[in-house]
Amino acid sequence: MRFMHLSIVWRDTAKTLDQLRPIFNLADDWVTYGGNNWIIYTSEDILTWHERMRAVINISVDSFVICEVIGKDSFYGWCPRYVVEWLHKPRPSYILPSSGI
Numbered sequence: 001m002r003f004m005h006l007s008i009v010w011r012d013t014a015k016t017l018d019q020l021r022p023i024f025n026l027a028d029d030w031v032t033y034g035g036n037n038w039i040i041y042t043s044e045d046i047l048t049w050h051e052r053m054r055a056v057i058n059i060s061v062d063s064f065v066i067c068e069v070i071g072k073d074s075f076y077g078w079c080p081r082y083v084v085e086w087l088h089k090p091r092p093s094y095i096l097p098s099s100g101i
Contacts, residue, residue, distance in 0.1 A: 001028065001091065003069040004049060006038045011061040023052050031086040033079055039069075041091065 017032065024030045027040040040049065046068055053064050069075055 001041060001043050003087075004040050004042065004046060004066055005069055005075075006040065006049070006053065006064060006066045008036045008053070008057065008064040009062060010036065011063075012058040015056060020056065023056060026052070029086075029091075031083055033083050039083070039087070 014036075024032075024038060024040065027042040027044075029041040030038055032038045042049070046066060049066055053066065057064055
């Protein structure tokens, strides 16, 4: 199981959360914040998620980046409290490393 962070920049018409929910529901868990950022918890690889996003994003004008959150001290920042709580909720096969969040 792993965490991945996904950020989308919409230049074309932005997709609504209802339009994207079926894709993100393929993850074991996910949270969104800021309107264009998602953190997903999944057993699938990053290429699988890349292909899923390419299928719904107009890559001729929109852009996205997806990266795996790996290891101790791999993330820092300020975010809404619900995101921090989501990151720290108990998960069966992943121990969240200590970090600046």
